[in-house]
Amino acid sequence: MSPRTTNQVKKIREERIEEIMNSALEVFAENGYLSSSISKVAQHAGISKGLLYNYFKSKDELVKEIIVKGLNSLIKDVKLHENITISEDQFVFFVHRSFKSIQSNLKFWKLYYNLIMQPPVLALIADDIWQYVMPFMNILINYYTKKGVENPEAEARALIAMLDGVGLDYISDPKNFPINEVEKIIIKKFK
Amino acid sequence: MSPRTTNQVKKIREERIEEIMNSALEVFAENGYLSSSISKVAQHAGISKGLLYNYFKSKDELVKEIIVKGLNSLIKDVKLHENITISEDQFVFFVHRSFKSIQSNLKFWKLYYNLIMQPPVLALIADDIWQYVMPFMNILINYYTKKGVENPEAEARALIAMLDGVGLDYISDPKNFPINEVEKIIIKKFK
DNA sequence: TATTTTTGACCGTCCGTTCAGTCGAAAAAA
DNA sequence: TTTTTTCGACTGAACGGACGGTCAAAAATA
Numbered sequence: 001m002s003p004r005t006t007n008q009v010k011k012i013r014e015e016r017i018e019e020i021m022n023s024a025l026e027v028f029a030e031n032g033y034l035s036s037s038i039s040k041v042a043q044h045a046g047i048s049k050g051l052l053y054n055y056f057k058s059k060d061e062l063v064k065e066i067i068v069k070g071l072n073s074l075i076k077d078v079k080l081h082e083n084i085t086i087s088e089d090q091f092v093f094f095v096h097r098s099f100k101s102i103q104s105n106l107k108f109w110k111l112y113y114n115l116i117m118q119p120p121v122l123a124l125i126a127d128d129i130w131q132y133v134m135p136f137m138n139i140l141i142n143y144y145t146k147k148g149v150e151n152p153e154a155e156a157r158a159l160i161a162m163l164d165g166v167g168l169d170y171i172s173d174p175k176n177f178p179i180n181e182v183e184k185i186i187i188k189k190f191k
Numbered sequence: 192m193s194p195r196t197t198n199q200v201k202k203i204r205e206e207r208i209e210e211i212m213n214s215a216l217e218v219f220a221e222n223g224y225l226s227s228s229i230s231k232v233a234q235h236a237g238i239s240k241g242l243l244y245n246y247f248k249s250k251d252e253l254v255k256e257i258i259v260k261g262l263n264s265l266i267k268d269v270k271l272h273e274n275i276t277i278s279e280d281q282f283v284f285f286v287h288r289s290f291k292s293i294q295s296n297l298k299f300w301k302l303y304y305n306l307i308m309q310p311p312v313l314a315l316i317a318d319d320i321w322q323y324v325m326p327f328m329n330i331l332i333n334y335y336t337k338k339g340v341e342n343p344e345a346e347a348r349a350l351i352a353m354l355d356g357v358g359l360d361y362i363s364d365p366k367n368f369p370i371n372e373v374e375k376i377i378i379k380k381f382k
Numbered sequence: 383t384a385t386t387t388t389t390g391a392c393c394g395t396c397c398g399t400t401c402a403g404t405c406g407a408a409a410a411a412a
Numbered sequence: 413t414t415t416t417t418t419c420g421a422c423t424g425a426a427c428g429g430a431c432g433g434t435c436a437a438a439a440a441t442a
Contacts (some may be wrong), residue, residue: 003407003408003409003416003417003418004331004407004408004409004419004420004421005408005409006334008407008408009419009420009421012420012421013421017420030310031310032246032308032309032310032311032312034223034225034226034309035225035271035309035310035311037396037397037398038397038398038399039396039397039398046230047423048422048423048424049398049399049423049424050399050400050401050422050423050424051421051422051423053398053399053400054421054422058398058399059397059398086430095441108210109411113308114308114309114310116363117223117304117305117308117309117413118223118225118226118305118309119221119222119223119226119310120222120223120226121223130386134250148280151369151376152373153369153372154369154372154373154375154376155376156354157368157369157373158357158373158376159355160360161353161356161357161359161360161373162349162352162353162356163355163356164355164356164359165352165354165356165357165359165362166349166352166356167349168352168355168356168359169348169351169352169355177348178342178344180347181342181344181345182345182348182349182352184345185342185345185346185349186349187379189380190380203387228430228431228432229431229432229433230430230431230432238388238389239388239390240389240390240432240433241388241389241390241433241434241435242387242388242389244432244433246386249432249433250431250433252433286425309408367398
């Protein structure tokens with residue numbers, strides 16, 4: 001038998017993994033992924049570099065797990081995963097939740113935009129992101145088709161670009177960006 | 192006296208600087224600034240690393256000059272530098288020119304977005320960017336004020352976010368992004 | 383020849399990753 | 413109860429490689 005029960009070991013591992021991922025998100029978001037060293041992450045988590053590699057097999061895998069976790073939690077938040085057609089109320093709710101997510105997960109989004117703008121790093125997560133964006137696109141195209149707009153696909157791409165732009169500008173200067181007013185304007189223009 | 196006339200020297204220097212900046216833009220845009228080595232840039236320009244340092248005193252200075260040059264040429268393109276109040280036609284022209292710029296200076300914009308998403312690098316160029324964006328903001332706020340919209344500042348920020356988002360999405364996938372259709376939609380919604 | 387351009391080996395630094403070994407908590411043996 | 417054993421969490425020095433930047437010397441040019 002093992003000195004520690006498997007349950008004890010499991011608990012320790014889960015807690016450490018959580019700690020490391022939180023620290024990594026903080027460090028990566030603040031300094032950018034490429035400019036953050038593993039030493040800094042380990043230091044922030046209060047552990048040694050070696051231990052970090054006991055839980056994550058590389059820096060790339062670590063950041064990938066952070067992104068996947070964040071995207072999954074976003075999907076839960078906006079609650080669009082089951083429907084394919086949505087009402088105008090649901091559309092407004094979706095946009096609203098997206099705005100809320102940007103505000104309450106600021107660090108995650110800083111990291112997200114940092115990663116997608118770095119070609120070699122983007123390759124790590126591009127597939128995950130597309131798998132996540134595609135269903136949204138389809139729901140939006142469906143929504144605009146039913147509304148009878150001239151070019152539903154372009155309208156959907158425009159909205160997603162709009163949300164991307166808001167994210168970009170908000171994370172660059174959260175204090176001064178009038179995010180609530182901008183939300184109203186967008187809902188008025190795009191619903 | 193010098194073995195070359197001062198004019199010859201000047202011409203050579205200007206040509207080399209041009210070559211280096213073009214090569215650097217290409218390499219930086221493709222791989223991202225931090226992931227691009229000076230050796231790669233020199234190789235692409237067909238010169239040695241040492242010679243590059245004869246013309247630019249550091250990697251940071253090189254990228255900074257590329258950005259300043261690009262921003263200046265954009266200002267010329269959209270022709271908004273002299274007016275403070277603009278007509279609806281001028282507004283449409285401004286948006287149109289912005290879209291054209293994204294398409295014809297794809298590499299520049301890839302580099303631009305790559306840089307602003309990297310905190311330590313952004314610090315190099317943040318001031319230049321703000322000096323450039325501020326006049327635009329004021330012109331837009333002025334435009335929307337005259338139009339009598341509810342919240343001119345938020346409207347202006349929304350439009351700029353919209354343009355940022357289009358830039359972001361377009362550079363990520365230029366082949367498939369329906370940029371002309373999106374332009375029409377934006378002009379309709381924001382003019 | 384006189385001068386400038388150009389080269390590329392070299393330097394110091396940093397960083398991701400590894401690994402031989404330590405330590406402590408709990409199970410097993412006494 | 414006390415001692416011994418076991419196993420996995422944990423450490424940090426060390427490694428290999430890459431990169432920004434330098435400089436002495438070579439090549440090129442008027």
